[in-house]
Amino acid sequence: EGQYLLEKKVINDHCLLVSALGISDGGTSGVEKDEVISYLKFSRPIDNVSQRTVDIAFPIVVDENGNYECQWPKDPHISVYFPTETESKLGFIVQGPYRTTPNRSSIPAEDADNKKLANETALLLRSCLIELKNAGKLNMSFVKVLPLSARNFDNFKLFYPLYETVKTLFMNEAIIPCKNGGYTAAKYAKITRPEKLATLFTDHLL
Secondary structure, eight states, X not given: OEEEEEEEEEEETTEEEEEEEEEEOOGGGOOOEEEEEEEEEEEEEOOSSSOOEEEEEEEEEXXXXXXXXXXXXXXXXEESSSEEEEEOOSSSEEEOOOOOOTTSSOOOTTOHHHHHHHHHHHHHHHHHHHHHHHTTOOOHHHHTTSOOOGGGGSSXXXXXXXXXXXXXXXXXXXXXXXXXXXXXXXXXXXXXSSGGGGGTSOTTTO
16 A cells, blocks of 8 residues: 556667656554665567567666666566466566466466467567667676576476577577676686675686
8 A cells, every 4th residue: 555656768669667656654564665666678569460469577676877686576477467376487577468267377388379479478588688788787687587497397388488598598699797797608608606706716717
């Protein structure tokens, strides 16, 4: 509960920065608090007749310099204009005209039309990442929410094409953010865990 203002900033013909600004009532604590919820939303048309689209929305925080910090979504369920009960296993929100069961409780992963929409969403994800990179906005916060493990789709395979797309893109394109700026492909990258090790080893040592 509270008062909110929705703002939409047009980035281009297929990308919006949507922000909900407002004050919540604080619930049982009675303390009001400011809230800013922002989403970077990308769209891809799937036909020329009904103007239907598949969409990807990254929950983000925008800092004072206009940089994006991607956040894990609180509700990562698939949306069919409204959220369904099917968890996407993705670190961002996906939306499209998917076929659902009559009670909207699930989205059949083996449905042929749903598979086509998932493939369209995979193409959209690829173009999103390339566009963010070209704008200098792609950072490790986005990488961390990407589908990087095939095991996440063992029980729900609908969005496995997104994993395959990211894997191919990372292996063959300079898309992974580097510590000192710029981007590289996975076959040339040295990835450290924990991240602090990256400050220990110089480029010369690597």
